[in-house]
Amino acid sequence: MAKELSFRFPLPHGLHARPASLLRDAAGSFQSAITLTNRRNDLEANAKSTLALVATLTRQGDECTLLIAGGDEPAAAEALRRFISVELPLCDDAPPAVPAAQGSSPLPRALRGEGVRVHRGVAASGGIGRAPALLAARWKGGPDLANREKGSPEAEFAKLEWAFVEAGAALRARRAAAANNTERAVLNAHLAILEDVELKAKIADQIHGNRAGAGQAVAAVVEHFAAVLRDSGSAVLAERALDLCDVEQLLIRALDPGTARDDRIALERDAVVVAQTLSPAQFIALDTTRLKGLVLARGGATSHTVILARARGVPCVTGVGEAVRTLRDGQEVVVDGERGLLVADPSGAVSEFYDAENDALRTLRERAERTAARDAATSDGRRIEVAANVSSLAEVQDALAAGAEGVGLFRTELLFMDRAEAPSEDEQAEVFAAAARLAGARSVIIRTLDIGGDKPIPYLDLPEERNPFLGFRAIRTYAENPDIVAAQIRACLRASAFGNVKIMFPMVSSLDDVRTLRGLVAAQMESLVAAGVPFDRDIGVGVMVEVPSLAFVMDQVAREVDFCSIGSNDLLQYLLAVDRDNQRVAHLYKPFEPAFLRALAAVCDGAHACGRWVGLCGELGGDLLAVPLLVGLGLDEISVGCARVSAVKSAIAGCATPKCRQLLESAMRQETAADVEALLRAFAATRAERSLLDEDLVRLRSSRRTKDEAIRELVGLLRTAGRVGDPDLVEDAIWQREEAYSTGVGFSVAIPHCKADGVLATSIAVASYPGGVEWGSLDGSPVTMAILIAVRASDPGETHLRTIAALSRKLMDDAFRASLLAAASAAEVVALLRSAVEAS
Amino acid sequence: MNIVAVTACPTGIAHTYMAAERLEKAARRLGHTIKVETQGAMGIENELSADDIAHADVVILAAGIAVRNRDRFEGMRIVEVPVQDAIKDPERVVAGLGT
Structure with missing residues (x-):
């Protein structure tokens, strides 16, 4: 007598890959046939297949039933009942963070100039990459699998069996050579697809039922599942269709190496790869020492390809759409993975901007690495x-x-x-x-x-309890499982x-x-x-x-x-x-x-x-x-x-x-x-x-010559010190203030300032310019010292504002200014500013 | 001469206080008494009392923005200058008040 369990699907993101694979795990250890039916759309799935489960498009609140039939029904029903009531509601991981939609934030100042060709996309993997573009050829359909010579269904199925073995071996070999844990995880996901019971069963159906050749059968079944994912309405699932295509390619290549498309992209020199889409396997096959960036016409920030790019530190912008068609092979491009921008033919000012950006990012990274490497101490x-x-x-x-x-x-x-x-x-x-x-x-x-x-x-034979956290758990179970405990203790020893x-x-x-x-x-x-x-x-x-x-x-x-x-x-x-x-x-x-x-x-x-x-x-x-x-x-x-x-x-x-x-x-x-x-x-x-300023925020004898460069440098000091989150926003706020009237207050001093969201900690940065910088000052004199005041928009800190007010007054004192301008070191500048504020 | 003044600027972070400092020093140097109210990021400070205002001969408003509680000065002699002028040449602002 079959057993039936009914439940309402609890997870807000629906039955996506993770809960589906956990349900598969729960069902997989039993002999019984276990079928999930979604009553909303009447789609059915073998619960031992992640692919099939995902293809039921089950959403939160859907009425579902699990039908269990077979020799171990009672145990399976009991285990699944427990899975549905206890584990399933907890197994939703946080949805992947999706970056803000493209086009939301203003362009950095340096890119607003005339003639700058900027395309917006999604910032999928951070960093700045610059190199000639390499346009990946668009794959134009596969070989005609339907009209290939084929053997009897038995012969085709035997070929298929062999192809699965070879594809599995190929994936395991790639996994063994994986460059990092992310690559390993993605290849494991591909293995899980390959080993999915329904994938093989459906392909076999095509061969036996539809008299399809093995390759044709593989293509048809993969297309079926890929279409389900693409049409699922979930961006995350839709991006997983590419993983299916990678598995398909592996199988096709194993079936007949001659028919597999060669979709590898060879990099002979440094390049930014530009493509409509790129599959995870294609990415893994790239020579990442030469890959300076990746631009994809389609896709968001959650595909495995993008996740792999992040793990490798390759800057990536996706979703730039038709912009990729305007690029030529070999054209110089900048991939701005921080802001989700693609800039073609970077000119003088844009080049300078990105050189400075790269320096700033490098400093930030080195600082983070130094902090990470240091032992913690108070x-x-x-x-x-x-x-x-x-x-x-x-x-x-x-x-x-x-x-x-x-x-x-x-x-x-x-x-x-x-x-x-x-x-x-x-x-x-x-x-x-x-x-x-x-x-x-x-x-x-x-x-x-x-x-x-x-x-x-x-x-372990652990009974289900009304209150497992106060029950038979952890060391309390050790006396009943002496061998397991002994083995673990011995392993530790x-x-x-x-x-x-x-x-x-x-x-x-x-x-x-x-x-x-x-x-x-x-x-x-x-x-x-x-x-x-x-x-x-x-x-x-x-x-x-x-x-x-x-x-x-x-x-x-x-x-x-x-x-x-x-x-x-x-x-x-x-x-x-x-x-x-x-x-x-x-x-x-x-x-x-x-x-x-x-x-x-x-x-x-x-x-x-x-x-x-x-x-x-x-x-x-x-x-x-x-x-x-x-x-x-x-x-x-x-x-x-x-x-x-x-x-x-x-x-x-x-x-x-x-x-x-x-x-x-x-x-x-x-x-x-x-x-x-x-x-x-x-x-x-x-x-x-406590710290409004410190020595890291002082740059004496800066060689900056223009107000633009000077402001960027000052904001850069705050950024690398982790005091400014979004430098573009802060720069904009400062310039907005300059537009009211110049903060060059005369006496060759400028006090650019802003109150902005991008400021993480209210701060002061100082720079001196022996060559002088034209600031449009009140008295017309060039500026030899700039003191940047960046105030946090929310909760700026009363004490800080008081300090800044006191400092502003003190700067009106001729002798104080003279001593500041004469300071020989950053430490001296900080000490002077501090003492001035404390004295007032 | 008894002077009262109010300084203010767009962000209220720096110029408000620089102008106050400059006006105070210049007025004293020229032999006047002065009290300067600042309307900045910390709100109104060193607020002018009714008494201060009653005893004043002239009001200086050095602000790039609208001054709060301006009606306090109704019927008085008011000299308005851009806040940056008060920073650049406060003595000229004060001297321009006449005697």
């Missing part, structure tokens, strides 16, 4: 490690490249998901050892399996021979737990010693502090562990008894609740009293507003998502320990979370206000 010199939370080996690599000072949390659950049996000791040891090698002397904290009834793992590995246990709630777990580790150590397997006998064994009980017994627990790491997400949810995935109570999940801050302080103080190292590995660590509090807590390490590492490092660098301690004390005495948040905002504001 302004008073206290080291705080900023590590990363990861779930895979690939992420370890990304994290270290992003400047992480180790791995603060290696989640091991991913190793256990989507498979029929637990990973072996060898498999895990290999992953952990590779992570340890990558990290070198930096620590890699491996968290042992943290799984409960909320995640279906067939071989073995990896410790290759680097600085630490073991961390989740969900520990008492000293009893600690002792039991240390016993498990000790037993495996003995067994490894007996077997003569090398490992680090002093390996750190610690606990994740997430059950609130530990905060009250830190004096006892800390004595018996080597370190603690606060899992702030769960600690908060347990402490406040709030499930933040429950929409009706999620608003109560407040990390700035004074009770929570006191719990954090109890853990830190307790651990430190025993001389133990304490870290934090929850989302709170990545909240820049909270960083001063975390510094005040005295944490030794903060572990955050890879993308937050460098921001947290800079935030720490701006913190002074004593002030942060006072802040924490005061925060803990507040009565509500809102009070704490207000306190933190005020603290952040005063910190941000």
